[in-house]
Amino acid sequence: MKTPDNTTNLPRRSFLKSSAGLAAGAALATTPRFLSAAERARSIGANDRIRIAQIGCGSRGITAHMDGIHKHVKATNFEIVALADPWRQQREKANAKVKEWFGRDAKAFVSYREVLAMKDVDAVMIASPDHLHTTHLEAAAKAGKHIYVEKPLATELGALLRSYDAAKAAQKNGSIIQVGTQLRSLPGIVGAREVMKSGVLGKISRIDETRNATPPYWYSYLKRELKEGDVDWKEFLGHTKAQPFDARKYAAWYGYYEFCQGPVPQWGAHFLDLMHYVMDCGLPESCMCMGGVTYWKDENNFTTPDNVIATWMYPEGFMVTSSNNFGNSAGNTRKFFGDKGTLAVDNWNAPTYSADGGPKRDGKIRGKMDVPQIERPDHFLNWLQCMRTKETPHASIDAGYQHAIAVLLAVMSYDTGKKTVYNHAKRTITTV
Numbered sequence: 001m002k003t004p005d006n007t008t009n010l011p012r013r014s015f016l017k018s019s020a021g022l023a024a025g026a027a028l029a030t031t032p033r034f035l036s037a038a039e040r041a042r043s044i045g046a047n048d049r050i051r052i053a054q055i056g057c058g059s060r061g062i063t064a065h066m067d068g069i070h071k072h073v074k075a076t077n078f079e080i081v082a083l084a085d086p087w088r089q090q091r092e093k094a095n096a097k098v099k100e101w102f103g104r105d106a107k108a109f110v111s112y113r114e115v116l117a118m119k120d121v122d123a124v125m126i127a128s129p130d131h132l133h134t135t136h137l138e139a140a141a142k143a144g145k146h147i148y149v150e151k152p153l154a155t156e157l158g159a160l161l162r163s164y165d166a167a168k169a170a171q172k173n174g175s176i177i178q179v180g181t182q183l184r185s186l187p188g189i190v191g192a193r194e195v196m197k198s199g200v201l202g203k204i205s206r207i208d209e210t211r212n213a214t215p216p217y218w219y220s221y222l223k224r225e226l227k228e229g230d231v232d233w234k235e236f237l238g239h240t241k242a243q244p245f246d247a248r249k250y251a252a253w254y255g256y257y258e259f260c261q262g263p264v265p266q267w268g269a270h271f272l273d274l275m276h277y278v279m280d281c282g283l284p285e286s287c288m289c290m291g292g293v294t295y296w297k298d299e300n301n302f303t304t305p306d307n308v309i310a311t312w313m314y315p316e317g318f319m320v321t322s323s324n325n326f327g328n329s330a331g332n333t334r335k336f337f338g339d340k341g342t343l344a345v346d347n348w349n350a351p352t353y354s355a356d357g358g359p360k361r362d363g364k365i366r367g368k369m370d371v372p373q374i375e376r377p378d379h380f381l382n383w384l385q386c387m388r389t390k391e392t393p394h395a396s397i398d399a400g401y402q403h404a405i406a407v408l409l410a411v412m413s414y415d416t417g418k419k420t421v422y423n424h425a426k427r428t429i430t431t432v
Helices: 020-029 058-072 086-102 112-116 129-141 157-172 187-199 215-223 233-239 247-251 263-279 379-389 397-416
Strands: 050-055 078-084 107-109 123-126 146-149 177-179 204-212 284-292 307-313 321-323 332-339 341-346 352-354 420-423 428-432
Touching: 020 204, 050 058, 050 112, 058 086, 058 379, 078 086, 078 112, 086 107, 086 204, 112 123, 112 129, 123 129, 129 146, 129 157, 129 204, 157 177, 157 397, 177 379, 177 397, 187 341, 204 263, 215 247, 263 321, 263 332, 263 397, 284 397, 307 397, 321 420, 332 379, 397 420, 397 428
Parallel strands: 050 078, 050 123, 078 107, 123 146, 146 177, 204 321
Antiparallel strands: 204 332, 284 307, 284 420, 307 321, 332 341, 341 352, 420 428
């Protein structure tokens, strides 16, 4: 729920009404008893088997989460014991993999609530639609689970604050929480951070991302066929506005603004987190964002913007821009502009840097140089390992909060047509 002390000027296009928080609270009130603080976050010993549940069994949940951790099963000793998804066929697909891998079925549920009530579940992986991330994160944190949660962390400020506070409390009780911004686990990105720390690029004034693709990625989900009797529509809607069942909206929810607020929260969350990691910077101060559905206007009535640009100002004195266009597929660029050189992360796996354009270049950069590849455990392995070592994972809940604030500054600017400003002390976003 957007409370007066969190935001001003409710978004004109937002479907998240003020009753959303109350609806989510009512839903949580019906859940089974959560574990007490003393019972939370089971300490996992070196030889203990980690018992994991998957919340959200769509393509991300199955092919990224489940496949992503399965390759580490021998090294980390875990099993998938439970699944939750409102779509029956997706539960069945996920369970088929569990049976193939572990020789038995997982317990399968429609709702995340049943999963979180299971005392024999140590950890959950959350790959639900964007609008449900905070609901599932907050509930999982209050249930004392170790958590891997997808980006974007939030679609609304009040829900972000509640889930973040719950996650921080769970963290104090031993929960390991990894946010799914996995680029900071790539060797090239770790190397890019070291190049930046070396100072060889000088003072950074601007960081730009440009992404061009066609058609929008949400069109690929239209081919998914589903029937009303195979899904729990109310469970899918969560705290959003009640509406009649719509198979197209369920299948291609990425294209509808009440469920997904577009490429800045989706693609931009990865870019923003990468930038935060490489720059080792603080939270953004302000943002301007504009765009709309400008090209892909057809019978699908998609409301997610297909052309959008956002610009943020950071207290360290640099500006960041993310430009996303689905009317052309000319490719992607990501550059960090310094007064001694430029870092190019056009390819996540092979960043480069040069003295190009640096007015104060000093001869330390010779030609186009490859960023050193610095190996470290991949994102899923890191999470699994941290459950035993108790170390902070690569993308902590604080890193997730940072990208979420940047995303919400952009979303609220897009919604209102105004500049948004973040107050760090009060944790508020206002328009000016």
